[in-house]
Amino acid sequence: MHPFLSNRSSVLFYFVLWILIGAASSFFFVHGTALPIFCAAYAGLGGLSLSSWFVVRSIGIRMMRPSMLIGIGIVSSVVITSFWLAGFYVLVQSSGDTLLRTAVLTQFRTIGFTGAIMSLLVFAIHLLLLSAQEQRIQQEEAIQLKMLAREAELRALRTQIDPHFLFNSLNSISALALNDGKRTREMTVALSEYLRATLTQGSQDFVSLQDEGELVERYLSIEKIRLGNRLQVSIDISPATLQAQIPxxxxxxxxxxxxxxxxxxxxxxxxxxxxAMMHNTDVIVEIKNPFDPSDRSARSRGMGQDNVRRRLAAAFPDLSHLSTAADERYYTVTLRFPFTSGGNLS
Amino acid sequence: MNEVSAIIIDDEDLARMVIREHLAAYPHIRIVAECCNGFDAVKQIAKHEPDLLFLDIQMPKLNGFEILELITHRCEIIFVTAYDQFALKAFDVHAVDYLLKPFSKKRFDEAMAHALAIISSGKPESVEKLRESLRNDGPLTRILIRVGEKVHVLPVDSVSSVEAQDDYVEIHAEGKKYLKQQRLSELESLLDPQRFIRVHRSIIVNIDCIARIELYAKDSRLAVLRDGRKLPISRTGYEKLKGRL
Structure with missing residues (x-):
């Protein structure tokens, strides 16, 4: 939507201004005769000039050099003025006033030139409005990104101390303590290592897939003690992907x-x-588990998954993807993101 | 002291082991069964009718509270959980025994002393109030029905209508009928009121399953369901439906 057209008073103000310009021009060029014709003609020029807004909006002003912008402004105002002059000529012709016709025709070049200048002015105003608008959007985006990062941090904190996981693990340790000293120690070490890894990694912006993989393995080694032989694990991370950076x-x-x-x-x-494997320049990570299709909670992964999706999107804008698929037996989450090794991250 | 029978219900081997070890100090308590999932628990409780249950809350298929809903046998329960703020509040309000994993021998003995006192007095406390207070988190997503030893889990989406039959409700879902001992008004209060409408004194209908509404006499209408069944609608029921369809 054009910014002038969005409310009635700005439309009114804009066209009244043009009608006044028309009246002034009538005095300047033909001593105040043919006032209605001039007012109508300049209101028309005002209307035509509005179209440059859509030109400004479509060219992506952030990417353009100033000289290009000036060039585009001149071309668009020349085109607009040409249309306008043609219309003006027809209007004067059809008025049947021969005196007016000669007066206008002799000053046609000046009328055209001043018209083009005014149209160019409108173009410049459009340019300013749009860049102000884009700046505002950019600021909003920056704020949103900051909030996302903050949420991720909170989520990370919560993951570190997922109370179920922690207390169930401690209960397993308490169970093992009386009968199996060796496994008790193993589990204590695994739990400590996992907690330490979440603490150190949680404070970094990016970690390698290798580090994240090791953290997941530690987590699973603890869950394996809890769930016994109900949990089997198969991890296959292609060596080519190990150095890929992820949040x-x-x-x-x-x-x-x-x-x-x-x-x-x-x-x-x-x-x-x-x-995890490479696909061209992308890394594809797949996590697949059997589930009970009659259990409705199995499909709604809720907050955790949304959060991962958003963090992935914030880390690799427009280049990453998280998708899920469920068939009769298996639920699969697939992540896809560009391979970036430690060195070339901005 | 009389012998006390107990069942331990927990999906983790190690967690059951801890309770078993603590119970070794109570020679008059006999462990009649150990269960690692809700279905098995419902079956074993019906079979053994124990005096005491150790009940974990988070378990596959049926959680601890759902098991409670399915058993008719009255017994003393000690809840065992790793972390559940919502349930803990309810436990405290209703003076229910519970153990937080991991727990000390002292804490275990306290819970046992309380539970055994109640068992020897012969009046296990009713868990119905507790059950109700635990239900306050959103509308029901599935309905549990026990037929003998078998447990049916009906997702509420699949339920087309519910009709009152004396002390029971007859639930129609995917072309089958199930009887459950429950009052219609109680079930109504648990279902999502946006989708399940009480169209008649003794009938609740899932509005997604209504094909059309027929007028069959002055002021009386019939709901025709997608499966072809026809159910009467009262005048007030029609007023409620009009707003939704």
Missing amino acids: PLLLQPLVENSLRHGIASLIEGGMLTIT
Whole structure:
């Protein structure tokens, strides 16, 4: 929508201004005769000039050099003025006033030139309005991005101390303590390492897929003690993808979902499959788990998954993708994002 | 002391092991079954009619509260959970015994002392109030029905209508009928009021399953469901439906 046309008073103001210009021109060129014709003609020029807004909007002013913008402004105002002059000529011709006709025709070049200048002025105003608008949008986007990052941080904090996971793990340790000293120690070490890794990685902007993979493996080694042989794990991360950079704790919430909504809700349990591979210049990570199709909560992965989607989108704007698929037995989450190694991240 | 029978319900082997170990100090308590999922738990409780349950809340298929809903046998319950703020509030309000994992021997003994006192007094406390207070989180998403040892889980989306039959409700879902011991008004209060409309004193209909409404006499109408069944609609029922369709 054109900014002038969005409210009635600005439309009125704009055209009244042009009618006044028309009246002034009538005095300047033909000593105040043919006032209505001049007013109508200049209101028409005002109307035609509005079209340059759409030119300004379509060219993407952020990318343009100033000289290009001036060039486009001149061309568009020349085109607009040409149409206008043709209309003006027809209007004067049809008035049947021969005196007026000669007066206008002798000054046609000046009328055309001043008209083009005025149209160019409108173009410049459009340019200013649009850049102000874009700047405002940019600021809003920056604020939104900041809020997303903040949310991610909170989520990361929450993941570190997921109370269910923590207390259930401690209960397992308490169970093992009396009978199996070796496994008790193993589990204590695994839990500590997992907590430490979430603490250090959570404070970074990016981690390698290798680091995230190791964190997930630690998490799964603890869950394996809890869930026993109900949980089987197959991890296949292609060596080419190991150095790919991702936001920290991106995969862990997805794996947690796979257990909570998938394998842990199946009596017989099942196999969790995690794969990562290169596809051209993209990395594709797939997390697949069996689930109970009659359990409705298995499909709604809620907050955790939305959050991962948004964080992925914030890290790789327009270049990443998270999709989910469910068939009769398996639920699959697929992430796709560009491979960036540590060095070339901006 | 009389022998007390107990069932341990938890999906984690290690968690059951801890309780078993603590119970070793109570020679008069006999563990009659251990269950690792809700379906099995419902079956074993019906079979053994134990005096005492150790009930975990988060479990596959049916959670601890859903198990409660399906059993008719009255017994003393000690809830066992890792973390559940919502449930803990309810437990405190209704003075229910619970253990937070991991728990100490002292805490276990306290819960046991309380539970055993109630069992020996012969009046297990009713868990119905607790059950109701735990239900306050949004409309029902599935209806649980027990027929003998078998448990049916009906997603509410699949339910087309519910009709009152004396003390029971007859639930129609995917071409089958199920009887459940529940009052119609109670079930009505649990269902999503945007989708399930009480169209008649004894009938609730899922509006997604209504094909059309027929006028069959002055002031009385019939709802024709997609499966062809016809159900009467009262005048007030029609007023409620008009706003939704």
